[in-house]
Amino acid sequence: MTDDGTFEIFLATVPGLEPVLCDEVRLKGFRAPKVVPGGVVLRGGWPEVWRANLWVRGASRVLARIDAFRAVHMAQLDGRARRVPWAAVLRPDVPFRVEAASLGSRLYHEGAVAQRVETAIRETLGAVSSPEAEVVVRVRIERDLCTISIDTSGELLHRRGHKEAVNRAPMRETMASLFLRSCGYDGSEPVVDPMCGSGTFVIEAAEIAARLNPGRSRHFAFELLATFDAEAWARMRDVKSARVPAVRFHGFDRDAGAIAMSAANAERAGVSEFVSFRQGAIGDLAPPDGPPGLVMVNPPYGTRVGDKGKLAPLYKALGSVLTTRFAGWRVGIVATEARLAHATGLSFLPMAAPVPHGGLRVSLYRTDTLG
Template sequence: MTGKTTFEIFLATVPGLEAVLCDEVRHKGFRSPSVVPGGVTIRGGWPEVWRANLWVRGTSRVLARIDSFHVTHLAQLDHRARQVAWADILRPEVPFRVEATCATSRIYHAGAAAERITRAIHETIGAPHADNDDGVLVRARFDQNVCTLSVDTSGDLLHRRGHKEAVNRAPIRETMASLFLRQCGYSGQEPVVDPLCGSGTFILEAAEIAARLNPGRSRHFAFEKLATFDAEAWERMRTVKSERIPSVRFYGSDRDEGAVAMSEANAARAGITDFVTFARATISELQPPEGPVGLVIANPPYGTRIGDKKSLIPLYRALGQTLLARFSGWRVGIVTTESGLAHATGLPFLPPPAPVPHGGLRVTLFQTAPLP
């Protein structure tokens, strides 16, 4: 990477949502976004790396691709890894660790490959090997006899915004929630209602999008430990204000008082209390707020056993009946694992996209056009 002003940057996301992430990345002005399996690539330098971590809602991590070379055996890897300009990227006093993955390559032992790269880095710049997950992560991917070296510039996964300390069972990640909102056509100009809000993820994301709040504004990143980090330039970037007061409000409700309290606490930490309303309410008590129509989006319970799923049908049916009776003109998005549960609502869903992985399951976003 020595002398390079731009390089490839990989923004990871949930498989199946790459095109949605690409749309967000393009909308936020990044150069040459391209959909690839598992994410989106862009071209840029370190400021673009910082900006992607700070701005992009739908990515789970940002990798800086620092080198790529053909390699077929470990001795060759050892030699080639020592030619990488590690001193330009890693700091000698900051611990690091290496993770490797191998696919269809003559180098097939990931542990041995990671060990060779670890030794090369340590003997080249003297940086200590991290004994835990705190160090800077170097990723090596071996595919078709090509080794691609990347540095994880994010650290903690990017759904950890730093605001949602309280969570309920099986919460949807903020990154996925933001992509589902985008998939529903949400751009921050309309009200959003979540009648099964849990810890408030959909409402928090919708309100922050409307208020133009950067998702990474309250946390630290791994790139702050790199030799390429410029603290003054980062501070200038981080403190640029683009916020606005939303023209609409965002409404979450749940029958569980504890979920409502969690959502309110999370909203307070995110600084969006003025734009959101949370209330304890059952599905049958749900009413549309005054004002313009918008989007109803929910992540209802799925049930992991057949008996659970059958017991959930009345909940889905009640949700659909309430929305059809009271929410004329509103669009609806329902995230669930089972088409049978979705169709129990009786809502006129559009043809659904392919399911995507979520917490060991596969979920689908079922959407409607504006309800009659």
């Protein structure tokens, strides 16, 4: 931290989607965000940390980087760790835990690194360490540069606090929001998901259109820090930005259980009046009344859900329906294999590199406006 109370704030995201997150962060009013491997960095103070957790849809966690120094042996690490102003950030009455990572450094034993920093905090602050603690101090040593951060989010940020029911192979809300943004979605047009599962794309699109803050319903780890100002945080949360969307959002699925899940999740998210979910096969899919918009779909991949050998006809049927009935719409399809995506017969725009998702690598296939 510098004398003016600012520090580097790191917003983590899926590797490969950093530029998309950076665009969102910039549009949310944060100053001078910069793309780095694994996320976005900016400078600010604790109010910016709170806003990032409350406002930003595509980040998986927000780290406050409170100190950085070079360390090439344990005694050096121990000495520098004891000079970190822990009392300015952590509370002595709140348990903490330390997690360490080392890459290309002489201090390669991550367990020993974590133990040294944990001991320094206990002996200088008087706080108790616990493996179940919600407050996490993250130590990263890369090429002998040690960066000490506080994980201000706690639970990963895709856990908005609304989705209790999920289907198999769910997509995280954070990734869904970035894929929507990658397709040019800004909340002004309808969204249709023909295979909605637990409703992630539809609900996320509705929340964006309604200007609902993604972190409005949950608790954050920064509420347990010495820097937390409950009154200022309450004022920030109470700022009303919501609006009634001008369009609606539609989910379809052949499985009745998925429709029930989606409806329940939308109810908890407070967007039921803007969305509809209906059971039906791909062949029954038709565009809703009103202006065209975006079809966003995360079909089965054939790895954990479904059988690859049977999926090509499903993708072909989807492409046929979209081509013949959805003129004027754009399409975004998440897939693991180009072969399946191209089975739709759709023409795709240039692609970005695949990104990790649940142990797989997926790509977003986007179309221009369908003729």
